[in-house]
Amino acid sequence: MIKDFALAFTEIGIGKLEIIVIGIVGLIFPTLFIVASRNLDAKGVFEWMMDKPNDWIGRK
16 A cells, blocks of 8 residues: 655755745746736737837847
């Protein structure tokens, strides 16, 4: 028979502060990733490049 196996956070060496930070990053990162993905789509970048050709990197 196979028994369940698990380690407590204290056995791994993760304290309360680390758990809180991991939780916050776990909530914020996906949200910011979705927002950034919407703003950095190829169509949006192309439209910006056509609207402001003098603002391209390397043009100054």
